[in-house]
Amino acid sequence: MGTRERRLRELAEREQRFLDSAREQISEHGLLSLQMAKVARACDYATGTLYQHFASKEDLLLSICADQAEKRVESMARAAHWDAPSRDRMIALVVADVLFAKRHPDHFRLAQYVTTEVIWRAASQKRRDAVLEAHGPIGELVSQVVQDAIDAGDVASFKLRPLEIAIGPWALSEGMHNLVHAEGILDFYDLRDPYRLLLRHSHIHLNGLHWQPLFDPFDDEALTAQLNHICATLFDDLCPEGTGYRYCSPH
């Protein structure tokens, strides 16, 4: 019965078209002017059809988030499984996040909006779990690298679980995204190149963990060199601007 498979494939295609269209509308006109009817119209469908794929507007937004979270995790996984010293892998994780943020500047805003909205509602336990599970791999990847570092004797052995250590770099990263995307703080203070700041501070943080320092995090040339190396080795596809210095300021 090829009919059934064709139906399922068409369903998935339609769903993806809805998702893409919604995402496009968001990044063009902002989240608040996203209207279910417009999304449907943009794909030449009636409103009701959209509701056969997504139970509600919240559901649609969550689906977009989950869709993007997969991509985010994918590149982080590449970093975590890199065949390199744990310190390099740790930095590569941050680089992955930075590149993702540059690639999908709307994602964090949307994710933030969605998660706050969902948590406030405290209903729809299932969806909430879905969002949490989307984050699951991130914590696992980060703490795995920390565990490796402990095993290899690269950092002092702590009485803490790896995730309790990993939460620091993670929070640092999240917070920087926050400041960049949600509050406009960095513009307010005229802080250029926020992602370089993030990378620098990740180095600082790792030094505080008594990690074996590779170089002074305030040495700009060394930092750039390391970033280029990581980008070229792991994330070539995420750096489409050409060769050389892949990590370019958004300003």
Next chain:
Amino acid sequence: MGTRERRLRELAEREQRFLDSAREQISEHGLLSLQMAKVARACDYATGTLYQHFASKEDLLLSICADQAEKRVESMARAAHWDAPSRDRMIALVVADVLFAKRHPDHFRLAQYVTTEVIWRAASQKRRDAVLEAHGPIGELVSQVVQDAIDAGDVASFKLRPLEIAIGPWALSEGMHNLVHAEGILDFYDLRDPYRLLLRHSHIHLNGLHWQPLFDPFDDEALTAQLNHICATLFDDLCPEGTGYRYCSPH
């Protein structure tokens, strides 16, 4: 003319009652079930009256945020102006944020929601500026402490502006609030006592800045002792649970 002043005073009082009522409703039933009509009713006014104070629902939410941001800054200012070594002041800043977060658990959720919503809309420029300006002092306070530390020779002198250094601890703090409040990540991973984690990581981060370490950040007893000292000295009023260990886990 006492009439004019009385009118203004009554206006301010009414406005404050609206703000308090709205905040109460939010923390009781969640942001999403906040209704303008209910807020008005709860204060024994009609809907229209509420709109004489706040141009829109967004305006009301923004006002709540600005109101709370003032309190947050107040306690941070106390920390920044403490007559103590810069390292202690830096930690005290984090403690202030932690105590504030424990005192007003809803604030960060609301702030996040509001800022994302407002940034998306890009309307109501005035209130938006108000929110940004509410953050202004935070950056100034933090970078002032860093500058003092540089001047005193407590940290290596960098080629960076103080705020470019301060942004690290700040982002760390923001990110941890994020993970705690918005995403429920820490519960998901069964990470207890997130604020202790934040404080611990602040120590780690400062160590990475080549700050003079006061003690091993993984030494729980020393950490507790320092926290108690800071709480008792600076934030006695924010620690109402009695004497002794003021910093108690939310779990």
Next chain:
DNA sequence: ATCATCGAATGAACCCGATTCATACTCCGC
């Protein structure tokens, strides 16, 4: 070729809640 079946599509109708506005009230100085 005809017909029964069923999943998909439709969009007008419904509902909820933010916002507006024409009207009414209250207080004050004169």
Next chain:
DNA sequence: GCGGAGTATGAATCGGGTTCATTCGATGAT
């Protein structure tokens, strides 16, 4: 008591998410 500025009112309006009774069209059995 009067005029008017400032306030209060809540029914009406409006926008947009969600529902559902109906229609459509492909499929496959007779």
